[in-house]
Amino acid sequence: MMRRSEELRRAHRRILGWSLGVAVLLHAGLFLFSPQFRTVLPDRSSPGSVVAEDQEGEVRWIDVTFGPPTILLSGGVERQEPSDRVLEARAVNIAGIALEAECQWVKRVDLRGRQATVKLQVGSDGRVRQATMVDGSGDSCVDEVLVAVAGTLWYRWLPDAGASAPVDVLQPMEVGTS
Numbered sequence: 001m002m003r004r005s006e007e008l009r010r011a012h013r014r015i016l017g018w019s020l021g022v023a024v025l026l027h028a029g030l031f032l033f034s035p036q037f038r039t040v041l042p043d044r045s046s047p048g049s050v051v052a053e054d055q056e057g058e059v060r061w062i063d064v065t066f067g068p069p070t071i072l073l074s075g076g077v078e079r080q081e082p083s084d085r086v087l088e089a090r091a092v093n094i095a096g097i098a099l100e101a102e103c104q105w106v107k108r109v110d111l112r113g114r115q116a117t118v119k120l121q122v123g124s125d126g127r128v129r130q131a132t133m134v135d136g137s138g139d140s141c142v143d144e145v146l147v148a149v150a151g152t153l154w155y156r157w158l159p160d161a162g163a164s165a166p167v168d169v170l171q172p173m174e175v176g177t178s
Helices: 002-033 101-108 140-150
Strands: 049-053 059-066 070-072 078-080 087-089 115-122 128-135 167-175
Touching: 101 140, 115 140, 128 140, 140 167
Parallel strands: none
Antiparallel strands: 049 059, 059 087, 059 167, 070 078, 070 167, 115 128, 115 167
8 A cells, every 4th residue: 555655756756847947948938039128238338328229120229318316305495516416327228118109209319418407206115206397309299208218217325314215306308428
């Protein structure tokens, strides 16, 4: 009787082993050969670049520089951050930004030289909760993209002792600068 149960255990272990092996191979195949898991690597010859890929698969590079922000404190007081608090965005893909049909052209044009200031509400974890345009670039479609990009920022240093959460930040940004 002991012999029979030992044989059954071995058979079940063998079945489990083969099942797990097949599952691992199927998942590996899915990740290796499925197009939605492919990534576009940034061109290392262009530091500080932002990648944009439109629906035709065209890839182009743009730079985005976020200037020193202004923190809006309670009572209408503004605290300008030091001039060295600048961030250059790297490898941000704007192809995934959902835009209205009439604004799709923005993903295919050169955005260099566009400037804007975005008001961001930063939560206690430093993540942007809400982003709205304050001083736009002059085109509502371009502004929509710029607000979406600025909304992905993470202010790890905010809030601090002088700026309790949530805190509003005016964030200037410029596209196409090095």
